[in-house]
Amino acid sequence: MAYEGITFRGSRNGQIRESRFLQQNLKADEVVIRITHSGICGTDLHFMHADMVLGHEGVGIVQEVGESCTTLRVGDRVGWGYTYWSCGKCSTCLTGHESYCPTAGKYGAHHLDQGSFGSLAIKPEQWVFKIPDGIESRYAAPLLCAGATVFSPMVEFLKPTDRVGIIGIGGLGHLAIQFAARMGCDVVAFSSTEVKREDAISLGAREFYATNDVADYTTLNVTKPLDGLIIATGAEHFDFANYYKLLKPIATVIPFTISFEPMVIPTIPTIANGIKIAGTTPSGILIMTKTLEFAERNNIRPIIQEFPMTEDGIRDAMTRLKNGEIRYRAVLSWQLSDESA
Secondary structure, three states: OOEEEEEEEOOOOOOOEEEEEEEOOOOOOEEEEEEEEEEEOHHHHHOOOOOOEOOOEEEEEEEEEOOOOOOOOOOOEEEEOOEEEOOOOOHHHHOOOHHHOOOOEEOOOOOOOOOOOEOEEEEEHHHOEEOOOOOOHHHHHHHHHHHHHHHHHHHHHOOOOOEEEEEOOOOOHHHHHHHHHHHOOEEEEEEOOOOOHHHHHHHOOOEEEEOOOOOOHHHHOOOOOEEEEEEOOOOOOOOHHHHHOOEEEEEEEEEOOOOOOOOOOOHHHHHHOOOEEOOOOOOOHHHHHHHHHHHHHOOOOOOEEEEEOOHHHHHHHHHHHHOOOOOOEEEEEHHHHHHHO
């Protein structure tokens, strides 16, 4: 049996174009998913000029399951994220860190003929996750990458008693505030201007500081030093030295921002104060499940803007994202596409 669906892909000139996905057979461990929604991630902007189907925050309904599938059933509401598969046998896989598997399949390198910008996806059952009943599909999509990306290192590196600074109130930052606050952390938000103060406080931050035109961050009069610092700003150049002034000894710095500029880290303060820089990548199987469960239980939801799953809708959303006009995650919907048809 052949499986065929609509896809939307990037191109050399950066234009979004409609294409087709075709797979002749279903492997025993695969499931067929009718896509209903897709989040748009900043990573998608990096691949707009690649000849590949875009999107990796997919949500949909299971239409068929392979003969060896044991967890999912037809009709289940499911989603998937940045990592598509792993070997399951190496040390990283066996310790629950599958996304660091040397042979892991990931967005931008594998399954280039399908993605979440489309109508159909075929994925290994092990890397497809049930969406909890309490989370609507449009809100679930961004949690599958952005949500898991911020929650995973928090579980590993932060404690409920920690005082955590979050820099950048955007697609990642607004979720990081919610997850950290629900974990019990004392959340301090930093943004370049005052514009997002009200949002940050309403999402769970107890303090907010605007850093624009501030030469020395000690003059911000932050009430107490920070145990952790999460970097979620989209800025290419980051002032580590100034933020180091706000940290406790043995603090942990977690950078989320994808930048092609090298990080300039103050060497002596890092060594002398035992500062830890924690690299992180989208999560393994267990933490993906725990992210969704924690979000449902603690009423964590992304703030979204919805667009139709069409060429025009995707172009509009991607342009707004590139221009910094999305508050705070863009989500594509086939329902909106049907309504606009």
